[in-house]
Amino acid sequence: MAAAAEEHGRASRIVVAGVASLGIAVGVDGFPLTDGPTRFPEWMRTGVTGVGANVAGALRRLGDEVEFCTVIGADPPGDFIRAELRTRGLLGAGAIVGPASSLAVSFAAPDGSRAGHSLLTPVNEVDYPAEVFAKLADGADLAVMTTAGFTEPLLAQARRLGVRVAVDVHLIADVYEERRRPWLNAADILFCSHERLPCAPREWITQVFATYPGCGIAAVGCGPEGCVLGLRDGTLVRARAAPPRGVRNPVGAGDTLFASFVHSWLGSGRPVEALRQAVVHAGYTIGDCFPAEGHLSDRELRELASRHPVEVWLGRWR
Structure with a gap:
């Protein structure tokens, strides 16, 4: 049995709906990238990435029982994605075949800056079978619903089953953003990035709780400044830690922060301790x-x- 199950009584059962992409990460000297001849970067990696795969992989490694709902093409990138997910214990009944696989390229500089490009259209336009998701989500402790297009119709299924929903809306600047309203309305736990917020994290958290009465936990990932988290009861928590190994690639740090928090919170019920562990894990990942x-x-x-x-x-946030 996984370590989490041994030490906390049982592993949490979590269904994750999101994208798994064939990704390439490249180390660069800095931004902007300049035109010129072929370069020979210090490092380059290929693997499976995407928010869904990152979150599901982190949860699985932490010891949770994870059902991963995703769309993978019947193409060479899809063959790679399926093989990698199988190795990581994430390939199951939730992985359906789509018209093509999603792809991603990210660039990371030594100062921690980064840029990413993702091709998600082949996945976002798929009509994911609701019955597959419902079967896997029934009785789960939590449904992590990423904002991939194919997950939107599944939000109602999670609600119908009475499963708590956790969402990371990433880069957002409007608490009323129409495109993301379905996920905002459904979230019991809501994370986002600070990068495009129109106000300080405390004010944003206040707006979230005022606008979405079903949300009980709201958090803002603040990059090198850690994370700010609010609870419905008015508690505000700020946590920050220096990266234990320095910074190589910050892409995916927010996914690790999010996954680690929900894992620790489900296991212990202690949000402050869960945030401590999440901040450390995100800092380690980069x-x-x-x-x-x-x-x-x-x-x-x-x-x-x-x-x-x-x-x-x-x-206190209020």
Whole structure:
């Protein structure tokens, strides 16, 4: 049995709906990228990435029972994706065949800046079978619903089954954003990035709770500044830690932060401790070149958190 199950009584059962892409990560000297002859980067990695795969992989490594609902093409990239997911214990009944596989390229510079390009159209336009999702989600502790286009109709299924929903809306600048309203309305746990917010994280969290009464936990990932998290009861938590291994590639750090929080919170019910572990795990992940390379087991994460100090401030958002 997984370490998390051994030490917390049982592993959480989580269904994740999202994209798995064939990805290439490239180290560059800096931005903007300049025109010129062929370059020979210090490092380059190929593997399976995408928000769905990153979150599902982190949860699986932490010891949770994960059902991964995704769309993979019957093409050479799809063959690679299926083989990698099988190795990671993530290829199951939730992986359906689509018209083509999604692809991704990301660039990372030594100063922590990054840029990414994702081809998601072949996946987003697929009509994912609701009965497949419903069968896998029935009785789950949590449904992680990424904002991939094919997941939108599945939100109602999660609600019908009474499964709690966790969502990361990533780059968002409007609490009323129409395109993401279905996910915002459905979320019990809501994460996002600070990068495009029109206000400070505390104010954003206040707006979220005022606008979406079903949301009980709202958090803002703040990159090198850690994370700010609010609870419906008015508690505000700020957590920050220096990356234990420095920065190689920050792509996927937010996915690890999100996955680690929900894993630890489901296992312990202690949001402050869960945020501590999530911040440490995200900081550890960016020390590797490819997102999946930096995922830790539950035992490894708790040992790292015990050695690596996390600054935490408690306050009120209201």
